[in-house]
Amino acid sequence: MELQDRGKMHECQEKQLAGICRKLLDEGKGDVILAYAGGEIENSTIPLFIRGCGEIERLKYDEYCYPNLAKYLLENKGKTGIVAKPCDARAIAMYIAENQLARENVYIIGMECNGMKNMDGSLAPGCCECSVHVPPLFDVLVKCNGEVVEREQYTNTGAPAGYEDDAVFNAVTGESGNAGDDNGVNEDKPLEDKSLERFKKELDKCILCFACRQACYGCYCPVCFMDRTMPAWISTDPGMGAKMVYHLGRAMHLAGRCVECGACERVCPSGVKIRYLIKEINSFCKDVYGYRAGMNPGEYPVLAAFNKDDKEIGFLRSE
Amino acid sequence: MKCAVVPREKFKSAVGLLIDGYVAAIPVKENGVLEYKKMDGKAGEKDLAGLAAYAVDCDELPYKSPKEFLFPQVEELMVFDNDSCTAVEKDTRDKIAVVGVKPCDLNALKVLLTVFFQGKYKDDNVTGRRENIMLIGTGCAKKKPGCFCDERGINKNFSSECDIFIEKPVDENDSFRFYSFTVGGDDVLDRLVTGGFGSYSDYEPACGQREGNGCEKEELVIEAEETELFDTADWEGISERCLGCGICTYICPTCHCFDFRDALAGNKTIRYRCWDSCMYPKFTLHASGHNPRASKKERFRQRVLHKYVYVKKNFGYVACTGCGRCIRSCPAGMNIRNVVREISGIRV
Numbered sequence: 153m154e155l156q157d158r159g160k161m162h163e164c165q166e167k168q169l170a171g172i173c174r175k176l177l178d179e180g181k182g183d184v185i186l187a188y189a190g191g192e193i194e195n196s197t198i199p200l201f202i203r204g205c206g207e208i209e210r211l212k213y214d215e216y217c218y219p220n221l222a223k224y225l226l227e228n229k230g231k232t233g234i235v236a237k238p239c240d241a242r243a244i245a246m247y248i249a250e251n252q253l254a255r256e257n258v259y260i261i262g263m264e265c266n267g268m269k270n271m272d273g274s275l276a277p278g279c280c281e282c283s284v285h286v287p288p289l290f291d292v293l294v295k296c297n298g299e300v301v302e303r304e305q306y307t308n309t310g311a312p313a314g315y316e317d318d319a320v321f322n323a324v325t326g327e328s329g330n331a332g333d334d335n336g337v338n339e340d341k342p343l344e345d346k347s348l349e350r351f352k353k354e355l356d357k358c359i360l361c362f363a364c365r366q367a368c369y370g371c372y373c374p375v376c377f378m379d380r381t382m383p384a385w386i387s388t389d390p391g392m393g394a395k396m397v398y399h400l401g402r403a404m405h406l407a408g409r410c411v412e413c414g415a416c417e418r419v420c421p422s423g424v425k426i427r428y429l430i431k432e433i434n435s436f437c438k439d440v441y442g443y444r445a446g447m448n449p450g451e452y453p454v455l456a457a458f459n460k461d462d463k464e465i466g467f468l469r470s471e
Numbered sequence: 472m473k474c475a476v477v478p479r480e481k482f483k484s485a486v487g488l489l490i491d492g493y494v495a496a497i498p499v500k501e502n503g504v505l506e507y508k509k510m511d512g513k514a515g516e517k518d519l520a521g522l523a524a525y526a527v528d529c530d531e532l533p534y535k536s537p538k539e540f541l542f543p544q545v546e547e548l549m550v551f552d553n554d555s556c557t558a559v560e561k562d563t564r565d566k567i568a569v570v571g572v573k574p575c576d577l578n579a580l581k582v583l584l585t586v587f588f589q590g591k592y593k594d595d596n597v598t599g600r601r602e603n604i605m606l607i608g609t610g611c612a613k614k615k616p617g618c619f620c621d622e623r624g625i626n627k628n629f630s631s632e633c634d635i636f637i638e639k640p641v642d643e644n645d646s647f648r649f650y651s652f653t654v655g656g657d658d659v660l661d662r663l664v665t666g667g668f669g670s671y672s673d674y675e676p677a678c679g680q681r682e683g684n685g686c687e688k689e690e691l692v693i694e695a696e697e698t699e700l701f702d703t704a705d706w707e708g709i710s711e712r713c714l715g716c717g718i719c720t721y722i723c724p725t726c727h728c729f730d731f732r733d734a735l736a737g738n739k740t741i742r743y744r745c746w747d748s749c750m751y752p753k754f755t756l757h758a759s760g761h762n763p764r765a766s767k768k769e770r771f772r773q774r775v776l777h778k779y780v781y782v783k784k785n786f787g788y789v790a791c792t793g794c795g796r797c798i799r800s801c802p803a804g805m806n807i808r809n810v811v812r813e814i815s816g817i818r819v
Binding site for chain 1: 751752756804
């Protein structure tokens with residue numbers, strides 16, 4: 153898809169969004185709507201909390217809508233509407249599956265998405281290799297061409313609700329699903345470098361600021377194990393040992409729970425690219441248990457479910 | 472205070488002479504991230520002078536501030552066991568030359584030094600390090616997105632809060648100007664001139680004369696008293712977007728809160744000091760379990776009021792220099808400039 157088409161696509165979607173938000177407020181379906189507004193800095197957007205019609209004028213939807221909105225849902229703001237890209241919708245589905253959120257309290261405005269951009273115009277991390285372009289969960293869907301589809305209508309057409317049906321998607325947009333990944337990691341390709349050296353090289357850059365944890369959809373424990381003091385699990389000395397405990401611990405906690413939004417890499421101030429580790433565990437869950445986080449809110453979380461037919465190869469992957 | 476004029480063709484070797492005998496900390500771009508790197512290898516192995524000259528010329532701000540050279544993220548203080556306790560010797564072997572520090576960061580380091588030196592408590596660890604550091608400053612050609620140094624009364628083109636300030640040529644016929652502001656800086660300039668890399672000229676205070684950015688006045692300040700803002704400002708609404716990730720405090724050039732921790736190493740215990748962040752749930756958590764800053768509303772209020780009210784009240788400076796790092800890096804688009812404008816009654 154040409155760049156100018158992309159711009160037009162978001163313009164169409166933005167116009168529809170404003171209408172939907174106005175309707176939501178009028179009908180009293182949402183006390184607050186989580187959406188995007190233009191940022192102070194060029195090529196950026198910021199989260200917007202719409203509580204009245206006046207704020208709708210600030211609404212923006214363009215190719216820089218990368219901030220994660222779904223995490224605010226955990227703050228219990230009452231009936232909430234949310235503008236959700238596929239990764240955000242997957243996070244919502246995960247929250248519902250993990251009993252963190254009641255489905256009836258959230259109205260999901262799904263956005264068909266072709267990937268968002270970083271401030272510098274490159275494809276955002278997560279978007280590079282994303283294969284889910286239609287949110288798996290929504291109440292109303294705003295398609296790339298600006299068409300608005302209600303949930304009932306959408307299922308009636310028989311189209312799969314957001315599963316990786318790239319063939320259907322590509323027929324619509326005329327673009328190949330995989331835009332390539334300049335980080336050298338591709339979800340479907342086997343990992344090239346699994347060495348300890350690579351891991352250490354990435355960890356070397358880490359300053360243990362925990363920003364990735366705060367930005368992550370999957371990290372919502374009231375008290376993170378890293379924040380426990382009695383006893384303390386690690387020292388705050390950013391040595392290799394503490395960094396390994398943190399990153400491996402986080403990866404294990406995210407096993408089968410990462411919705412591939414890329415927020416961890418986007419927020420990292422020192423460019424630590426550790427997502428490959430979590431992706432590896434994600435693809436393990438997909439291969440062994442056929443599970444992908446946030447694709448179906450009715451599905452039991454993979455590590456909370458027991459099935460006697462499960463393969464017993466364990467985490468070490470030794471058959 | 473001296474000023475030496477260095478012709479373009481001698482610039483690189485002059486910078487080489489400046490950092491000679493020092494471990495150079497130079498902003499280097501790796502994987503798209505510009506960061507100060509300590510070059511402690513042998514000088515011959517890398518083109519240090521070239522890197523340093525590039526850093527002076529480079530018009531970008533490193534993602535982390537240079538505060539870590541004065542106030543490292545982790546610092547061991549003492550080692551003890553049941554019978555004995557020894558203070559950890561301060562590492563004074565390395566003399567570090569920090570190259571290409573922009574005026575916002577230079578002013579921020581001034582605030583840090585004031586906090587650690589002029590208050591009720593003097594911190595020898597931090598101020599002692601200053602003696603081993605040569606700060607080589609340089610100006611900014613243009614404002615980056617999110618920068619607001621002009622509103623904070625900081626001249627992006629010039630600063631005297633360093634040992635040596637290098638002013639870039641304004642046009643093709645112009646030369647570089649090296650200004651010195653400390654005794655150490657004077658010595659280096661002497662070596663530079665006797666070495667034939669430049670010549671002394673009449674000191675010309677560039678501040679304000681050379682296309683200053685109209686920044687002599689601090690516009691962005693909070694006039695109100697803390698008591699007026701503490702409960703009246705809508706802190707809940709202001710902090711609603713904040714994710715509490717704390718990245719703003721880690722990359723901030725003036726944030727200086729720290730914590731003491733003990734770590735076991737064999738049968739000894741190491742007591743060390745490390746950076747803390749007011750954005751964290753553990754910040755000022757009492758042993759009883761009570762936390763005076765229980766939610767992000769209180770934490771964000773602490774961050775803003777500390778920078779703009781408390782430090783100013785205690786030390787005379789506002790602890791924000793408008794470098795814009797927190798604004799550019801925030802994953803949720805928090806903007807301290809807008810918050811200050813809002814609560815000080817100036818509408819955006």
